[in-house]
Amino acid sequence: MFGIKKSLLVSIWFMFLTFPLMVIRVDTIEKTVQWRWMNMVYVGVGAFLFSYVWRFLLERKAAGSAVDAPAATVKERFTQRILTDPKMYRPVIAIVLVGAVIFPLIMDTYQVNIMVTALIYVVLGLGLNIVVGLAGLLDLGYVAFYAVGAYAYALLNYHFGLGFWTVLPIGAGLGALFGIMLGFPVLRLRGDYLAIVTLGFGEIIRLVLENWNEFSFGPSGISNIPRPGFFGMAFDMHSATQYLYYLMVAMVLFTIFVVNRLQHSRIGRAWMALREDEIACQAMGIDRTKTKLTAFALGATWAGAVGVIFAAKTTFINPASFTFMESAIILSIVVLGGMGSIVGVMLAAFILVLLPEYLRAFSEYRMLIFGASMVLMMVFRPQGLISNIRKKDAYKRSSDA
Amino acid sequence: MSKLSYPLLDVSNLTMDFGGLRALNGVDLSVKSGEIVALIGPNRAGKTTFFNCITGIYTPTHGDIYISARGDKRRRINGMKPNLVTRHGMARTFQNIRLFPTMTVLENVIVGRHCRTHSGILGAVMRNSRTRREEQESVDRSYELLEKVGLQMFADELAKNLPYGAQRRLEIARSMATDPFILLLDEPAAGMNPQETAELGELVLRIREQEKIAVLLIEHDMKVVMRLSDRIYVVEYGQGIAAGTPEEVSKNPAVIKAYLGEEHDA
Incomplete structure (x- = not known):
């Protein structure tokens, strides 16, 4: 009433x-x-x-x-069981893997292309997840590192004719370098202030690329970027996309592997401790500076590497691909998926990239739906789609083993 | 054994100004090996400020802080970063509990091993035999510490779900994981019921006997202070006003006037 x-x-x-x-x-x-x-x-x-x-x-x-409460925990336990019980998750992983392998063989180029974009966002989400989800540093300028990677490939190829495989590690390295460059001035900042400065950093990179014509060819961008090669083989359009797709699948698997290992390592625990309580973290003998910088650097590495792949995929880049909107989407992926949760971030990346793509009819309302769904998420499920589950059996005593 | 009474922590003339406010004014304090020393005083006397100064959270305005581990050379730690102070062997707990709430109890303790382990990014990704061995040692040592404070059955719980007294004990276990030679406890018995307080007292004594760790504690519970401490320092308005054995301090007229006279109602 x-x-x-x-x-x-x-x-x-x-x-x-x-x-x-x-x-x-x-x-x-x-x-x-x-x-x-x-x-x-x-x-x-x-x-x-x-x-x-x-x-x-x-x-x-x-x-x-x-x-x-009991019903909710039962449901929670069900998702937990799928994620933690090998008997439950192994078949799921197997099905997903088989699906991923045969996907480009049964779908047309358009579908495969969309999927490559989705996979790019999966890696970006997992990379930002290190910074935001694990280390708790709110980074609104993550797209800058993506731009660094993309322009590294475009420019190095244009000026020196370096190939994709040479630039891939260089792009990742440059990403890490820029991550550290951003990390130094923001060491003392936290929360909102950190978010503002990182936002500014992202805009600086974009504006430099837009206005420094001699360096980056300004808003007109760089075109004719070669696609990745494979021992000098020539591809037609379809097989080139397929090749890129498998490359991205490998990249995603590699990212999951590394992020998962980092999460359950000495460094991952230091990141989480930093996120939970900065002062207690230092009192435990953790070097705050070093921990923050490794988080920024390792997060940016992925953006740099994936930026190279992005440039190779689109064969044309300009600063318009690296607006704040991109950072916002990547951050939404992390928040929507659940901070620190690898599966959640992947799921969210697929939802946020594939849905707008298939709902082209509603593209005018895209941002409206986007905003509304974020608000709904924050109200009804602030921990994300799949919250980060602390693995109970991650650490075993030697006597038990 | 000849250096049994070697001072582990030696603080002299410690002064801390916050703008125009002098929070600490020339405080002297020393802790020798095997000792349990208490730092007491009325609220806002500067006890926690003292802890924050010697653990590197604040840089003191004047004064000297020296620490020396067993057989190690004296080291001046004024203005040293908190993580280095911990690395040099002085660990602390906090007055308002500062655990890592959404990490498990075990992980909380393993984090404490951070400064005694070395594996880096590459080790974490490759998980080579050295890293695995180091991880295993950390885990085993952490379980051992959890058993010592009686929390082994909660190892997989999230820290925030522990009852209050258990959180306090977890904080102690976590700081012990850094292999300190001196442990600073900031009001460890605050908010505990009599039984928990008694258990905590036993724990502090065990830490001294079994782990050979000296303890400096801030505490308001006079029963705990009198039972545990070998020596007591009293501060009031940032000044050290008395020091000595529990008997001496409890008979000191300045202390009775400043502190016990007002607070002692038992």
């Missing part, structure tokens, strides 16, 4: 707010004022329903955490 009253108030308030915009319309040719009262009804009913559903969901969430 209380909810209905509140929702009614909300709907009246919305009708009042949207009155000048939705109801009054001045026809400047006829010099008359139209009163569109039906619009007001729509707004009122819409606001009421939306507000009521919202309130209902919130209440259910509050009740759910209090009363249905």
